[in-house]
Amino acid sequence: MSKSVAIVTLGCSKNQVDSEIMSGRMSEKYCLVKDPEQADIIIVNTCTFIERAKEESINTLLEMAQFKEDSQCKTLVAAGCLAQRYGEELMAEIPELDGILGTGNVAEILEVVEEAQIQKTRHVSLDIPQFLYNDTMSRNRLSPKHYAYVKVAEGCDNYCTYCIIPHVRGRFRSRPEESIIREAQHMAEEGVKEILLIAQDTTRYGIDLYGEYRLPSLIRKIADIEGIEWIRLMYCYPDLFTDELIQTMKDTPKVCRYLDIPLQHADNQILKEMNRRGTREDAEFLIQKLRQAMPDIRIRTTMITGFPGESETQFKNLLDFVKFVGFDRLGAFAYSQEESTPAAKRKDQVPEDVREKRCEELMQLQQTISLERQQRWRGQLLKVLIEEKLPDGRFLGRSEGDAPEIDGSVYVNSSAELIIGEFAQVKIQDVDSYDLMGEVVS
CATH class of the missing domain: 3.40.50.12160 (Methylthiotransferase, N-terminal domain)
Known part of the structure; x- marks a missing residue:
């Protein structure tokens, strides 16, 4: 045995x-x-x-x-x-x-x-790690059969001053487009309905292999695969978000009206010290373009509070930005002083209790914003991917505005038995800051 x-x-x-x-x-x-x-x-x-x-x-x-x-x-x-x-x-x-x-x-x-x-x-590779998986490698998926993560690239070239990832994951390296398409095709044959495209920096995909950003091309080819119904974009850095990518999202019905853009801060001086490319104004302009192209898009971001030297005024700039933009989803964490990073060596570290307090204040603000943003779904008919039957007889699922594990859910009432891993049309009747509640419409 x-x-x-x-x-x-x-x-x-x-x-x-x-x-x-x-x-x-x-x-x-x-x-x-x-x-x-x-x-x-x-x-x-x-x-x-x-x-x-x-x-x-x-x-x-x-x-x-x-x-x-x-x-x-x-x-x-x-x-x-x-x-x-x-x-x-x-x-x-x-x-x-x-x-x-x-x-x-x-x-x-x-x-x-x-x-x-x-x-x-x-x-352990003492040199910079070079491993990059491909579609020929045996892979035993741990997610439910109806969705799967597809890593389009490995590593990171951004070298944000607070982050250790380039040192433990290596330089940015894209997988060949053909390998990704073959993998997605195989997943579709296994019953996968939703593909989540991930990388440390997904919008950079292709530049190292092809000399150009190939994410739009990749999306269109995956959308041609029969059986794939949702394509979700995660970890998309804002500075490389091209007009072609926005147009591809708009023109491709299978692309979820959802986007994860890790911004990390909104004060221009802090962004510069983080070695983040772009400014607050750039982020506002990008989000405006996305919402003009796709009015129903849900935008998620991540923020860091208490970066070294962050003053009360700079933190207030972050709060003001979050209020102004009105993100549908926002995650935040207090700055972590990671050894061997430039930010960790700075003498102007913000006290840990202040970092945590600011993080809590930001999340309380976002809770109010999220509740307000959720109101627009009342009375709307949404396509929901059914994932679980609850003990009380209701079903639990996700709309295209909800990524698995990190976003909310849709609680579904249905007089008929629903099939796990299949889609249902649900009329939304109630909302809270994170979840939606509705009933199946035949």
Whole structure:
């Protein structure tokens, strides 16, 4: 009987794709299980984006280490960004660890596990990671069968002064368009209805391979695939958002009227010190163009509060911008002082309690804005992807304005049984700041 393996995934959807690749490789020889307590081998795919992510990763590794004493687990491997960044330290501090796997070595997971069962091993690219998955690699998707993440590129060239990602993920590198199309075609054949295009910087797609931004072309080709009904764009940097991309979104019905644009701040001086390209005025102009082209678009962004040197006036500039624009969705986190980044070396660090207080104030403001933005869906008929049946008999789904895991849901009343993974037409009757409530219309 083959040994069993469980993969615990932390962090973002880009990390999830890596876990799916590792899961596919491991399934060549091992039996996959969901419960780590029932596994002979545990792989923890870690995150290191901000301090809280690091803490969660370390706590999870310590928790999994307990299973080596209390259950059948014999081998524990740390993978992902934290392993890439702190491999030696993790091995020294967590003696239960048998193996370390860096972000540039994802495809080697099977060999690492085999070696780790004999002796402690560490596979981390000391050079800049170069790994880039393709459609020929075995991949065991962890998301529900009706949607899937497609990573169009790896790494990042932006070098924001607060961010460690280019150091743990490497330089920006696009996948060939043909490989992405083949993967999306295969997913459609498996029943995937929604494709989420992701990367560290999705709008940059293609520039390194083709000398031009190819996201519009890629979108049009995916839209031609039968069975794919929604294409969702995530992590789109604003400075590379071309008029061609806006027109492609407008002209392609399968593209969700949804956009995730991580802006991070709105004070021009702070943006400059973050090494973010573009200004507040540029962001306002882009959002205006998007809403003129697609009045029903939902726009999500992410903001950082308490960046070094952020004054009360600069924070107020951020609040004023958020009020002025009226984002449909907004996530925020307090600045995290990441070692080895330029921002971490600055002497004008904002006190942690002030960072957190500002983050809370921003999110309270956004809650009010979100509720106001949601009102426009009252009485509207929306296409909803049904994902779950609740114990009270209602169904839970998502509109095209809701990305999985990070946005709200649509609570659906229906006298007939609905099929999970299929679409329904729902008339919206009530709203709150995050969710919609409605009834199926035959």
